[in-house]
Amino acid sequence: VTGFGPEHLPYGVFRRAGEEPRVGVRLGDGILDLAELAADGPLDEDPLLFFQPSLNAFMAAGRETWRRVREALLALTAGPDAEPAKVALDEAQLLLPFAVGDYVDFYSSLDHARNVGRIFRPDAEPLQPNWRHMPIGYHGRSGTVVVSGTPIARPCGQRLEPGDDAPVYGPSVRLDIELELGFVIGIPSEAGEPVAIDRALDHVFGVLLVNDWSARDLQAWEYRPLGPFLAKSFATSVAAWVTPLDAILDRRVEAPAQEPKLLQYLREEPWAFDLALEIELNETTIARTNARHLYWSAAQQLAHMTVNGASVRTGDLFASGTISGPRPVQRGCLLELTWNGAEPVTLADGSTRSFLEDGDEVVLRGRGGDAIALGEVRGRIEPAR
């Protein structure tokens, strides 16, 4: 298994049948049981950090602890002969890796925002006047963030059919994927104290892929003037494995200049993560994009989110918003890939899709070169109940 070697070491939470959940680290085709490694001595840490149903205690312990644990794991796994005992993946149930505090979803891809504007407001300038001045975002529902593999029931709700003046109720007929990169807060900030942009990444524990499922028909009807609500709140899927920020810092690349010039609190040398991303639908790859297409960086997002004095807590999740690039195959959601259904995508079995059908299975994948395979995000659509 490539992408899960000693350069990566992503964290997660697993449970073996009849046991309590524990924190583990993915290595190759198995899991290192950190609770056991700490209890038995090779890992010189308090085992209570890892006998836990979430990463939150470990994340709250701080950067010095993260660094120590990562170095100890690198030592344990170093060398071609090192074979630490592992839990087999098929013996473990993978759980939601962290207890989510607040979940913020941004809208940080220029191509995505522009495409959505063209589709939903064809007669207007696609980009709102505020878009290039700040990372636009909103709060999502943290209580419905679920781990990869959780089935997704098609949501019901209100939609307005074209030409009607009253809504109908029923299962969403425009259920969509959103391919996003999420950032998990380890170190909280103080209430009233904005996080400076050059210190923002100090608060971030790690990254993971996010599928922000979206019911486009519900969204189009409900979103004025307070934004998306039920169109998103039924479920958000995240990977079971959180990649430590340290493992991808060398994937930072320069990004194009941001124009017009930003207000001081958002200014930095433009950068992005070079992470190749894919959407697979029923085993057909329907999109290939890259996190480097994001216009706003994670540091800008966090600086903006706290500039009004709002604090962040351990376990807070903020995600990029759909990641699209300039070319059609680089679009990170079906709304864009099919241009709101007008140009369906064709799958390997010859069938076509405008939006998701019951039974469809979506997998998001990401890679940082050979060394890093981001934890996948998998979800199958179940019929509305």
Next chain:
Amino acid sequence: VTGFGPEHLPYGVFRRAGEEPRVGVRLGDGILDLAELAADGPLDEDPLLFFQPSLNAFMAAGRETWRRVREALLALTAGPDAEPAKVALDEAQLLLPFAVGDYVDFYSSLDHARNVGRIFRPDAEPLQPNWRHMPIGYHGRSGTVVVSGTPIARPCGQRLEPGDDAPVYGPSVRLDIELELGFVIGIPSEAGEPVAIDRALDHVFGVLLVNDWSARDLQAWEYRPLGPFLAKSFATSVAAWVTPLDAILDRRVEAPAQEPKLLQYLREEPWAFDLALEIELNETTIARTNARHLYWSAAQQLAHMTVNGASVRTGDLFASGTISGPRPVQRGCLLELTWNGAEPVTLADGSTRSFLEDGDEVVLRGRGGDAIALGEVRGRIEPAR
């Protein structure tokens, strides 16, 4: 002290100097220490429900436990001679009464929504086409919900000055109050299972006043297309005392019919709570309104919020949105009371206010007849840092 007699018995969390937080009940000018009453016997419950930093364990215990505790407290406090030992209010620090899961803010007052539409979109129909078909709402930030008495630092952020095409950064110059009624979830719902409207109140533990502080200048610039974000996320103040739903069920009154006819999942006999509400600014009462002016009920809000399969958790908070009535004095925020600053309000000391100034102190109050004084929500504005 009226409004805190045996008919009320609201719950909160308090701490005496040098001690751990405990759950208590407000009675007259003092607090009944439930942890002690349970440990010493008069209250036949597990003391661990009350040796807690939040109401969540007690709220999660369920309606049968709530009923038993309330009946035991009524027995303890019944009769003119009953004098259970109380903690003096000035010996206790009141804490945030519950750990907030998700915080949803609705927009359920017709007069408020119409006034805001007239102010922000003067050339358009004030009410969006969706407004009468569903309770419009959005997710707020749960990590910045604070208890009454917490100082509120003026938030900084971006605003667009009239005539400019680029924003400026600085302290908000249009800082506002929002007078709201909040509902706290006790009994969680299952993922994928909408809460039926006639069972919605079964999930609600209690109610409390909410001040959803709002920076109108930040809001006007940021809110398209994803809704309010930094304009609200710096702080939301809630009362220290949660009034049990049982204590105000007899305050339900009939409400006007809702037109056009609603989709089935939102249909019920229209009702509202008759609770008189006030905003006090530097000891001048600037608004007198009533929760009966709300168009959408708490049951409709909860049925809508879960119709897409989203679940609710113990500690989730959902609030009404600003409560305004048809008359000018019944408006629940300064934006409406001063018509976006055009008609300042005059305070008892002769000064005027368009929006909040540094040093201003706001108190929200509410009453259900003589028996019920909702816990106040107090906050003083501190200068931006």
